[in-house]
Amino acid sequence: MRAVPNSARCRQCGYRLRGLSANVCPECGTAFDPSDPDSYDDPERRLEWLRRERRQALRMFIAPPGIVTYVVLAWLWAWQFRPTFSLAAWHQLVNHHATPIVCSMAILLMLWIPAGWLIHRRLDPALYPRWRNQGWWRWGLFSLLVASVLALAQPWGVWARFHLSRTALEAQIAGAQQGQAAARFRRIGWLDVEYVHLNWPRGGVFVQTEHDSDDGRYGFAYRAGDSGQGSTPGPGRWRIEQGPARWHP
Structure with a gap:
């Protein structure tokens, strides 16, 4: 019968398998085959493989x-x-x-x-x-x-910066809806905002952070939540939005 190497250990419990009369680990009962290197663990062979x-x-x-x-x-x-x-x-x-x-x-x-x-x-x-x-x-x-x-x-990077700026953006939108001047080319929180469009044709408010050479608009659309009990509005919903090209408020 072929013997296992002196450094061989049980793959399940780590028990040292040297000098056993049967091909079974006495600690946990796991069987092994001395002719099959995959049936037991041999740290020395692994180190030798790493070296060679x-x-x-x-x-x-x-x-x-x-x-x-x-x-x-x-x-x-x-x-x-x-x-x-x-x-x-x-x-x-x-x-x-x-x-x-x-x-x-x-x-x-x-x-x-x-x-x-x-x-x-x-x-x-x-x-x-x-x-x-x-x-x-x-x-x-x-x-x-x-x-x-x-x-x-x-775009998780932009989405993360948006969430860090969400409170400031919602405060800016609330102020603009009450008659304050809408933000134009300002940094709000972690985002550089170009425009806040209150009359977004798709409904809600659009916070524009970018535009391209074709005058496409990119940013985040905001829609206020439905009113709940006591006419208290629910939380607003945001989404990443691409606006129509060549649209102007």
């Missing part, structure tokens, strides 16, 4: 598709949280259906990485030992990456 195969690991995980994915993902997130992030550019992506295409390509690139890992591991399983909870960590990481890509379908 570090270049292969770099080629596998930090390959050109992976580099492109990570760089583009980091750039897009950094771009979103810049103060000069353009809602107009985001609307152009959405209107031309580019967002689903970009997300699909990024997801395919990221799935290439675990696929390469699994292929290499099948070719030589002795060099790619498993350890406890490895699958949870690996797939958790890739799920996080995929979620990060899908989250780029919304």
Whole structure:
């Protein structure tokens, strides 16, 4: 009978398996096969693999598709949280259906990485030992990456700055509706506001933060909430809005 290495441990409880007469862990009862390196944990072999195969690991995980994915993902997130992030550019992506295409390509690139890992591991399983909870960590990481890509379908940076400015915006709207001068090219909270349009043709109030060369309007539309008991208005509703081109109040 083939013996397990002296450093072998049970994959379930970590019990040291050296010198056992049966291929069963006496601590938790988990069976193992000395001829199958995947049925037990061997820290020494894992360290040896890391020493001998570090270049292969770099080629596998930090390959050109992976580099492109990570760089583009980091750039897009950094771009979103810049103060000069353009809602107009985001609307152009959405209107031309580019967002689903970009997300699909990024997801395919990221799935290439675990696929390469699994292929290499099948070719030589002795060099790619498993350890406890490895699958949870690996797939958790890739799920996080995929979620990060899908989250780029919304302009979270602008939305975060809007929420930090929401109270100030609603106060400005309330004042304008009572006859005060509407804001024009002012910074309100964390947002640079160009106009506050009280007679928005789609109903409600439109806070314009950007315009483009075709005179398109971009910003946030506000509609007051319905009146509740005692004629007290409910909370207002906001949404990201693209206004009609060449419209003037």
